[in-house]
Amino acid sequence: xxxxxxxxxxxxxxxxxxxxxxxxxxxxxxxxxxxxxxxxxxxxxxxxxxxxxxxxxxxxxxxxxxxxxxxxxxxxxxxxxxxxxxxxxxxxxxxxxxxxxxxxxxxxxxxxxxxxxxxxxxxxxxxxxxxxxxxxxxxxxxxxxxxxxxxxxxxxxxxxxxxxxxxxxxxxxxxxxxxxxxxxxxxxxxxxxxxxxxxxxxxxxxxxxxxxxxxxxxxxxxxxxxxxxxxxxxxxxxxxxxxxxxxxxxxxxxxxxxxxxxxxxxxxxxxxxxxxxxxxxxxxxxxxxxxxxxxxxxxxxxxxxxxxxxxxxxxxxxxxxxxxxxxxxxxxxxxxxxxxxxxxxxxxxxxxxxxxxxxxxxxxxxxxxxxxxxxxxxxxxxxxxxxxxxxxxxxxxxxxxxxxxxxxxxxxxxxxxxxxxxxxxxxxxxxxxxxxxxxxxxxxxxxxxxxxxxxxxxxxxxxxxxxxxxxxxxx
Amino acid sequence: xxxxxxxxxxxxxxxxxxxxxxxxxxxxxxxxxxxxxxxxxxxxxxxxxxxxxxxxxxxxxxxxxxxxxxxxxxxxxxxxxxxxxxxxxxxxxxxxxxxxxxxxxxxxxxxxxxxxxxxxxxxxxxxxxxxxxxxxxxxxxxxxxxxxxxxxxxxxxxxxxxxxxxxxxxxxxxxxxxxxxxxxxxxxxxxxxxxxxxxxxxx
Numbered sequence: 001x002x003x004x005x006x007x008x009x010x011x012x013x014x015x016x017x018x019x020x021x022x023x024x025x026x027x028x029x030x031x032x033x034x035x036x037x038x039x040x041x042x043x044x045x046x047x048x049x050x051x052x053x054x055x056x057x058x059x060x061x062x063x064x065x066x067x068x069x070x071x072x073x074x075x076x077x078x079x080x081x082x083x084x085x086x087x088x089x090x091x092x093x094x095x096x097x098x099x100x101x102x103x104x105x106x107x108x109x110x111x112x113x114x115x116x117x118x119x120x121x122x123x124x125x126x127x128x129x130x131x132x133x134x135x136x137x138x139x140x141x142x143x144x145x146x147x148x149x150x151x152x153x154x155x156x157x158x159x160x161x162x163x164x165x166x167x168x169x170x171x172x173x174x175x176x177x178x179x180x181x182x183x184x185x186x187x188x189x190x191x192x193x194x195x196x197x198x199x200x201x202x203x204x205x206x207x208x209x210x211x212x213x214x215x216x217x218x219x220x221x222x223x224x225x226x227x228x229x230x231x232x233x234x235x236x237x238x239x240x241x242x243x244x245x246x247x248x249x250x251x252x253x254x255x256x257x258x259x260x261x262x263x264x265x266x267x268x269x270x271x272x273x274x275x276x277x278x279x280x281x282x283x284x285x286x287x288x289x290x291x292x293x294x295x296x297x298x299x300x301x302x303x304x305x306x307x308x309x310x311x312x313x314x315x316x317x318x319x320x321x322x323x324x325x326x327x328x329x330x331x332x333x334x335x336x337x338x339x340x341x342x343x344x345x346x347x348x349x350x351x352x353x354x355x356x357x358x359x360x361x362x363x364x365x366x367x368x369x370x371x372x373x374x375x376x377x378x379x380x381x382x383x384x385x386x387x388x389x390x391x392x393x394x395x396x397x398x399x400x401x402x403x404x405x406x407x408x409x410x411x412x413x414x415x416x417x418x419x420x421x422x423x424x425x426x427x428x429x430x431x432x433x434x435x436x437x438x439x440x441x442x443x444x445x446x447x448x449x450x451x452x453x454x455x456x457x458x459x460x461x462x463x464x465x466x467x468x469x470x471x472x473x474x475x
Numbered sequence: 476x477x478x479x480x481x482x483x484x485x486x487x488x489x490x491x492x493x494x495x496x497x498x499x500x501x502x503x504x505x506x507x508x509x510x511x512x513x514x515x516x517x518x519x520x521x522x523x524x525x526x527x528x529x530x531x532x533x534x535x536x537x538x539x540x541x542x543x544x545x546x547x548x549x550x551x552x553x554x555x556x557x558x559x560x561x562x563x564x565x566x567x568x569x570x571x572x573x574x575x576x577x578x579x580x581x582x583x584x585x586x587x588x589x590x591x592x593x594x595x596x597x598x599x600x601x602x603x604x605x606x607x608x609x610x611x612x613x614x615x616x617x618x619x620x621x622x623x624x625x626x627x628x629x630x631x632x633x634x635x636x637x638x639x640x641x642x643x644x645x646x647x648x649x650x651x652x653x654x655x656x657x658x659x660x661x662x663x664x665x666x667x668x669x670x671x672x673x674x675x676x677x678x
Binding site: 013016017019021022023025027029030036037039040043048050056057058059064065078080081083084087098119121122123124129130131144145146147148149150152153156157158159161163195196199200226229231250252256259260263264295316317319320323413414415422432434435436437440441 | 490491492493495497498501502503505506507508509510520525549550551554555556557558559560562577579580581584585588589598638639640651652654655656657658661662665666669672673674675676677678
């Protein structure tokens, strides 16, 4: 038997048909649905008189435009947003889909709750009308974002026609230095290969630095695969994966569990399997990063300065750099650590999980948020929120002056009331620093949760490796 | 979906790389539950000031490019969010074709589902088109999907690659779900067997 990659194994197990001259018809094990990219898909089903083929392979939640204050949730002022949420409710009832609604104790960002509930599993094919679906690849699933027409296609047929992607292995070898996180690792990767560096590819992240990451860290890495243009990112399941999944609500139980683990153990890439592309990154050389521009590839070490467009590789890149610096109101040569910030956002499907909040709380404990900074923490889900409260993290954040919110996508994309005002500068643990992403005219710098917490307290970016931890936080 | 054979049209030059879908259609317009009516919001933040005044320098506000149905842009067009609203907005505004060196994957797929032809040309060819569209008055090109070529009748000729099946669907304006349901028997058989894999069950 020939050696196969993790991706190839998952792909081959999901082939329904391979019509000659056409894309492969792939079976989809799970579709996650949210309020923003689904209404037109359900409407399409109704117009064509079609049903949802597998409600048991579909779950829904509200995350993108839900307010993050209790009062805001009880009475959604934005009537268009309220209608969209009501429409999801109606569609889920009509098509018999389980909905983790706003009052559910398990509501949250779709990419946080899937793994938490044990719905996400190794070897699955998973889709969602959201580009950060790549998050679930951390479990060894093939998970990718799709558009609304494809959402409708999967609802109707539980399949998707897909052309075969290329495979790209990125091995991060060695130990990550202290203060360097999964977020820094993926920012470094995107900075190295570019925002279109993995277009048409499924990335497999491998190497000892990846293996030693927790599931939360692995999810952060896979989450931002799309920011390098990749269709998906995957990490082979191992003991870390199994111990995360064991005992979760929808994880297999008893002998089914043993049987499942036996199957999942077959998934990792075989020795000698060939990838279309390979890249090796030295973990020891990584540092904490800050994005300085309007594309996630525009990142630099926190110890460095805003780059000079004159050093760009091409004329097109130079124009892009200049435009980014103008939008960000930054001058080439300014040390990143001197950039003052107005806002801090800790949360999102990239960094809104319990481990992220623990890491940020450890930095914040015993300190105070700078007087000119407004900082908020938005847990990724109700489960994360209640766990954090059990551990007293909410108290640490509140005492330091952070705003403690209800779960949702929040200021990652600013579809709800959490937005930047024009000109405001934000240290954000989210995934995109596009123009206007967090509010028109707002300026986003992508960082790790630790770096965001430290920036909130200092009022500007700081090298987390020199941070004074005042109180150790124990879970 | 409207079939696409050949179009001849004015060309709107958008000389920017990494045009992300947040720019194509900003988030505040994603709250709607309709599939149509997004054209007015296309490139909203680039087209008008926060006070709602048109920004004259922006290409889509330039009267020279009014009614252009072909957009030319820099590499990695359509990166970022999976929002199909980006394709809906381009289509609703009147664009049937975008020419760029590269496109992001999800946008590529979404465009195809909405009858928008995405043409990949080399950076040099795209630069020439951008330059011509900026300098030559009333600059028009013809995009033939059947012939897989872009011409301007003034010496510019470029052929492009496209997946044969995607080409067929665009030429015919075919609905994907209908195509998939040709495999209904294979799907039923696969699914019955696949459901035994308890390790791949959602719940």
